[in-house]
Amino acid sequence: MASVLLVDDDAEALAAWSASCTADGFEVRIASEGKSALAMFIDSPADVVVADWRMPVMSGSELCHRLRNLPGLADVVFILVSGEPSPPAFINYDGFLRKPVDGAMLLTTMRRLLADHVTHRQMQHGGTP
Numbered sequence: 740m741a742s743v744l745l746v747d748d749d750a751e752a753l754a755a756w757s758a759s760c761t762a763d764g765f766e767v768r769i770a771s772e773g774k775s776a777l778a779m780f781i782d783s784p785a786d787v788v789v790a791d792w793r794m795p796v797m798s799g800s801e802l803c804h805r806l807r808n809l810p811g812l813a814d815v816v817f818i819l820v821s822g823e824p825s826p827p828a829f830i831n832y833d834g835f836l837r838k839p840v841d842g843a844m845l846l847t848t849m850r851r852l853l854a855d856h857v858t859h860r861q862m863q864h865g866g867t868p
Contacts, residue, residue: 741853746790746799747820752840756789759842765849771799772830777805784812787849791838791866800830809832816852818845835854 743765745756753769760767768785770776774797776790788806792798795803799819807813818834819826826835833852836844 740764740766741849742768742785743787743789743849744768744770744776744780744785746770746773746788746802747792747829748772748791748794752791752812752838756840756844756845759846760849763846770793773799773802773805776802778838780806780812781809787816787818787855789818789820789845789849792823792827798806800827803830803832814856815868816849818852 743760745753745760745767747753748771753771754858757767764819768779770779772794773790776788777797782789789804799859803817803819806815806817817832818836819830819832819838820838820840822838826832834848836848
């Protein structure tokens with residue numbers, strides 16, 4: 740079972756995303772800001788992180804940057820979510836979704852990026868996709 744860490748300071752968004760992910764078979768963990776999400780991830784890495792770009796304490800962009808620099812844990816699928824019209828150019832995320840995020844679109848994006856990561860890893864290790 741794939742796991743997802745959902746991070747947003749909007750409790751309603753977290754509840755909606757969590758319900759969609761749980762119904763689709765994901766193991767779900769939630770955090771309301773990036774600092775606690777980082778600690779949760781280090782303690783127990785997730786396959787996918789979905790995080791809001793702008794949050795108090797630690798933003799989604801800072802969380803993404805920190806995760807990408809964790810030795811051995813940097814290969815997580817990271818989806819940045821925001822109400823902003825365009826994603827930041829300076830962050831190495833895998834996907835960007837504009838709020839409000841529809842549950843079906845979130846799941847489709849997560850599944851596609853997870854499949855892309857598996858294919859990429861297989862190709863790096865000499866396997867066939």
